[in-house]
Amino acid sequence: MYTPVSTLHDYQKFLEEKLKEENYTLLATPDGNGDGKSEKLIIPPVRVAALPHENFAFTPVGEFYPSAPYICISMDTGDIDAGSRNMQMLIQCCVYSTEKYKVEDGAVSNIPDEQSEIDLLNLLEWIQQKIIEKHKIGGSTIQYPIRMGSYGTKAYTYPKAYGYLSFGVSLIQPPISRDWANKY
Secondary structure, X not given: OXXXXXXXXXXXXXXXXXXXXXXXXXXXXXXXXOOOOOOOEEOOOEEEOOOOOOOOOOOOOXXXXXXXXXXXXXXXXXXXXXXXXXXXXXXXXXXEOOOEEEOOOOOEEEEEOOHHHHHHHHHHHHHHHHHHHHOEEOOEEEEEEEEEEEOOXXXXXXXXXXXXXXXXXXXXXXXXXXXXXXXX
């Protein structure tokens, strides 16, 4: 039987496979020494979890760094309609700016620019397209509309950007066996 938890894990596995398949990398949060050598591109880890509030430094990869990028998959409303087996999915993302500000002579500074918002929108659009193309993931099918948004207005998050996709899914209803009722 397909449950909310198994559905969340199906989406996690699906996104992990697609990210790896396409080698979708983003800049990891630097380790803070400012030498520019610590910067590396990584495939965002995907976790079944809820995004912490606003600019909380979340480290889902089990290390002190990076705190970005990452993708969290959870239920949007935290409930499920038992009659129709529908639930609301929430995919939240955090990215770190991949670009640096240019200085007057055209050189690149050590200071991240506002590129994180564009990187976030690109990642959200990429995820949305992958989900739409697949349509049925594990034991669920997508319901429209798919809403996309950014958390940029809730807190000052520079040089990271936070956003989400929210949509409904229909869990496949297992066939109901009436054999037990015929015994009585």
